[in-house]
Amino acid sequence: MNGYPTWYDPDDDRTALAAWSRLAEPVDDAAGAFVRRVGAAEALGYVLRGGGAGLAVASRWRARLPDLDPHRDLADLAAVGGRLVVPADDEWPLRLGDLEVPPLCLWVRGPLRLDTACNRAAAIVGARASTEYGVRVAAEFARRSAELGITVVSGAAYGIDAAAHAGALVARGATVAVLASGVDRAYPRGNEPLLDRIAAEGLVVSEVPPRSAPTRTRFVHRNRLIAALADATLVVEAGVRSGASITARHANKLNRPVGAVPGPITSPASAGCHRLLRDGCICVTSAEELAELVDPLGDAPAEQPLPLTSMDELTPLDLRVLDALPLGSTAGLHSLARVAGLDLPTLTAGLGRLELAGLAERGGGGWRRALTGGDT
């Protein structure tokens, strides 16, 4: 029929979107604009008909037509228990609309609903070349975030990413792995058991169809999805030029808060985090502080007020009286006035306040320091 392939159905936008994600690489803004303007199926029909022969963009998509078979891609996805999620679906996270070039559709595996999973979510990302410190910190942040009901989004890479996913799984929390390859491909290979577990308990998500290889550009563009799916992004360890820094930049562009975990300045693995801190990102030292970024108005435990010792409530004048008080023996008022450099009324008023605070006590015709007072 008119030279269309047998699978083409001008009323099936879902299959057409699957096809588009094969024809166009991520962040192909021309494809995105075309699909949004006329609809995925109609836009695809135009390309299939060989329309716009003079347009460079159209010839770019046509270069991949020989390999196009969306039914096979959808069958491959179904074979691993996955589903295609398109913008018209309830499950589509509306926050992806904040991106300059949102994905056309997402290939998804896992039992969670994508939109609700990302409702309160933190991206925890970082270097593959991580240290023991970074791995421990990432796992602990993720574990505690999960306990606080926060979904952990990351990229399933070795190092920090893997530790973040694993930490969330340990606490039986929700975790979302966003891949640069197809969701049927375990990449990196060594994280296959982890990815299997995420697919079984969380979500594995990709913008590119099954069997797609992770290329350099797909890694770069994948990072924008991590930033866009989460409310806030935390970089745990990163070199100065790293994928994690790119994710942080994307989050910043989306006006989502970016936190960085400090580390030793002697550790190159923390250099990217320190650069982010110098550039104005927020210093984050606990999952509670991360939760504040995810949900600034939420009931996440606020910064703990520090325990006040009675020492902290003293005025400078009272501290001077306290300094003048002997510890073992007692001292008379006139001697205390001289040592403290205070007149008698000021001194006795101060002694009264210190006595109330349990820091001074009378005895042997004078005053001494009570033993409850701490020491500097």
Place this chain on the structure above:
Amino acid sequence: MNGYPTWYDPDDDRTALAAWSRLAEPVDDAAGAFVRRVGAAEALGYVLRGGGAGLAVASRWRARLPDLDPHRDLADLAAVGGRLVVPADDEWPLRLGDLEVPPLCLWVRGPLRLDTACNRAAAIVGARASTEYGVRVAAEFARRSAELGITVVSGAAYGIDAAAHAGALVARGATVAVLASGVDRAYPRGNEPLLDRIAAEGLVVSEVPPRSAPTRTRFVHRNRLIAALADATLVVEAGVRSGASITARHANKLNRPVGAVPGPITSPASAGCHRLLRDGCICVTSAEELAELVDPLGDAPAEQPLPLTSMDELTPLDLRVLDALPLGSTAGLHSLARVAGLDLPTLTAGLGRLELAGLAERGGGGWRRALTGGDT
């Protein structure tokens, strides 16, 4: 003569200031205002005459008259080779005028001129309870700062302070120790050899007269002098409540920049630094970054521009071409266009740019990646 002590000379403001620093504790704003209004000697005469019997402030100072002997204090200072520096002296650092309550005078030991020593100065301060990491970092910051011609100001306490002074001395740089006790008293005792060396090569400074004990309030007020003598303050390691945090607060109040050195979030010794970073202090990871705070317009080496690899200069389109290129074998144009998802004109333009950048090469009737290109 009129009941004045024999040493009193109504024309000798210098001796009168020495006397005032015995009568009034640091940050006695009434004493400061009185001395500035009528002059040190005249104000002292008023107290000596027993004037203002109804004034609480005057009776506060009179409580210490029985012990007052400024000639003895000045002789004690001379015995350790020191000198009194007063606001009328050329050596007086004008920047002390930024303080709400400047010191009335300073008791000083050491061969440097105080004003020039503080001309480009960094306060490097921190916890007594420091870690090996903190001590190493403090010494290295101080050593390198000294090499950059920056004076290191600190408080001669155990831990970070001592490491900072020692680091500056190693590089034969200028260092200033500001004490809470008299400059003739080594406090803490264990730092006596260090203080001797600072007095011999740098400066030991105090607001309180010889023989004075370091009290809690004197420590607190001493910290404002450290902040005020330096152009910028760096906190290396500190607990959340610490003298170093007070110094940072003083520097902030003086509108002087405050830096904090990050450390592992698992180290309580860095908790105060991380708190400062969360409160907006600057993350400092090298002496060069500290030098920028000390001297923002100076010729201190600016942040090193990162070395650009040819990879970093590539457009996303060129990266896609690069991703499509095989490493060992070569690929033809049509195959490359399909893999990269690009039309032929875009592809060949990209290949040309990659060839120029040394990242792609022709061979065997096709193209392949040149081996100079790095890998992610």
